Amino acid sequence: MAEPTNLQRFSSCRGVSFEINHPQSVLFDVRVRAAGDNSCEREVSLSSFKVQPFATDLQKSTSRSSSHFCDLEDEDDDVEKQQASGEQVPQPAATRSPSVRRKSGESSRLSVILLDQGLFTVYKRLFAVCFTVNVVALVLAVTGHFPYAKKRAAFFSMGNILALTLCRSEAFLRVVFWLAVKALGRPWVPLFVKTAATSFLQSLGGIHSSCGVSSVAWLIYALVLTLQSRKDTSDEIVVVASAILALLCLSCMAAFPLVRHLHHNLFERTHRFAGWTALALLWAFVVLTVGYDPATKSYDNLRGSKLIEQQEFWFTSTITFFIILPWVTASRVPVTVTVPSSHASIIKFAGGVEAGLLGRISRSALSDWHAFGIISDGKDGHMMLAGAVGDFTGGLVSDPPTHLWVRGVHFAGLPYLVNMYNRVVLVATGSGICVFLSFILQPTAAEVRLVWVTKGVEQNFGREIKEMLSRQPKEKVVVHDTAVLGRPNVAQVAVEAARDWEAEVVVVTSNPQGSRDVIRACNKAGIPAFGPIWDS
Incomplete structure (x- = not known):
């Protein structure tokens, strides 16, 4: 099946896959209830399954248009309802002029990428701190105040590559998340410590991307030093180092937010295959630099015992292990x-x-x-x-x-950190429910309440999902079926559910704008909240 040209996809929440089709459905775009209509204030019974509205005021949300598998309804349903009620129907996206579609789509995409949950997120601060540390070290090396770094600039580039690899290693992060839950998931640990740890672990992508850029800077510096002492190296080493630099630059450009968002498949393949090629060249670089003898201008100096004595060898071995691990499993x-x-x-x-x-x-x-x-x-x-x-x-x-x-190796992301807390409200829209269902099906450390806003539970998701929920106590599961009750203000629902449950935190899985609305509303109410970020 050929992928539609207007379909864009990206991933978040360390596994919550966002697949976007701009611009179609309008999430949370609800009609204001007619005066005197109290149909949404009573519990509606559908067979054995309880559809229980939580919020009584279904106000219109301010969410902007975005299509996501966590969305509630299709745009066609909205148009039919508006036509039936006599409302003026906006021109469908498919019939708008290309310039209008492009302008609105670009605005929405840039909003998600550049303004995701604010300009000064933990992700962006981690990027800035990590990059600043590297820049300071690089400046000290250039000015002669850090001779070790000047002598081993290529090694510092490898160090950054190792750090960015660990920040994306699912096996390594599984251990890190497990340790965080074991160490901090205790009643006496202050809430601010838990939320700070959650923010940090969710935003490790900031360190990953910063180390990628920093590795390029260090390798450029290493090449400049090498070319200044051209007589002490070989053509092969220069060529291999230049090829690695080109591949790192290509990967960084493909990972630039706008490029990654608009051409996700290109980003993914470039990152993967360029990374594998760079790793192979990195091994060649290590072997060549260890074995080259400037005095004889030959590679007669290469011995296995000498190779394993080098820090570069062990760094490259560790990088290789964590890159290969998910593929061998x-x-x-x-x-x-x-x-x-x-x-x-x-x-x-x-x-x-x-x-x-x-x-x-x-x-x-x-x-x-x-x-x-x-x-x-x-x-x-x-x-x-x-x-x-x-x-x-x-x-x-x-x-x-x-x-x-x-x-x-199943990997851990934001949902796994729910185990760190005592009482949590989980908010999901549409298919986003899949991340949270396990917390009500098996005993967990946290006492959770699940709030699910969706359309047509059995019709869209089947009897099995419906029965999973219907077997749970009503106080633990709140389902708002928009086919029966209309669309609520999900942010308000989340705040009220958290207050009623006395929750320490709220965790939400919706589309980017929907998650952002819930997080902002909860934070305004003094309730810590977390949701998918673009590159968690």
């Missing part, structure tokens, strides 16, 4: 895919999984990997709920596979 496993509707698919796997973990799946071993939240009772099996909005997720509905590639 990948395997092709049998799956059962059910399709409750044209909007979603449910993929079932063997083996129970701890609450809060996420997984990656693919039809191909080398590319097109997609991350999803895992639903599991922690016992016999687990499953993923995939909203059908992109080429890959749509293919799961139209052409359900019998086998998929999976990675053996």
Whole structure:
């Protein structure tokens, strides 16, 4: 199936995959309830399943247009309702002029990328701090006040590459998140310490990207020094170092926010294959520099014992280990895919999984990997709920596979940190529910209340998901079905749920603007809140 040209995709929340189709549905764009209409203030029973509205005031949200698999409804449904009520219907996106579509789409994309949850986020501050440290060290080296760095500038570039690799290593971060939960997930640990740790761990992408840029700066400096002492090195070393620098620059340019957002597949493939090539060249660089003898201008000096004595060797070995690890654990496993509707698919796997973990799946071993939240009772099996909005997720509905590639290490992201707290409200819209269902299906350290705002629970997500929720106590699960009750102000719902539950924090999974609205409303009410960021 060819991917539509107007479909964009990116990932967040360390596994909450955002797939965006600009501009179609308008999330949270609700009609104001007619005066005297109290239909949304009573509990509505649908068979054995309770649809329980939480907020009584369904005010219009200020969220801007964005389409996401966590969205509530399609634009066509909005148009039909407006036509039926006699409202003036805006011109559909498909019929607008290209210039209008481009202008509104670009505005929305730039808003998500550049203004995601503010200009001074933890992510951006971590980037600034890490980059500043590198710049200061580099300036000291250039001015002669840091002779060790001047002598081993290439080694400092490797150090940054190692740091950025660890910040994206799913196995390494699984251990880090586990340690954070074990160390800080105790009742006596102050809440501000827990929230600070959550912000830091969620924003490690800032260190990753900063180290990428810094590695380029250090390698440029190393090359300049090498060219200044051209007689002490070989042509091969210069060529290999230059090739590594070119690949690092290419990866940085492909990861630039606007490029990454508009051309995600290009970014992903460039990052992966350029990274692998750079790693191979890095090994060549280490071997050549260790083995080269400037006095004889030959490589007669290369010995295994000398190689393993070098810090560069161990840094490169560690980088290689963490890059290879997820690929050597990948395997092709049998799956059962059910399709409750044209909007979603449910993929079932063997083996129970701890609450809060996420997984990656693919039809191909080398590319097109997609991350999803895992639903599991922690016992016999687990499953993923995939909203059908992109080429890959749509293919799961139209052409359900019998086998998929999976990675053996399930990774931890923001949802896993729910285990750090005592009382938490989880807010989800649409297919975003998949990240949180495990917390009500299995015993967890945190007491959670789940608030789910969606359209047509059984019609879109199937009887199995409906029954999972209907078996839970009403005080723990609040479902607002927009097909019955209309769209609420989700931010207000989240604040009221947190106050009623006496929650320490709110964790939300919605589209970017929806998550931002909930976080801002909770913070304004004095309630810490976290949601997906663009590059967590």
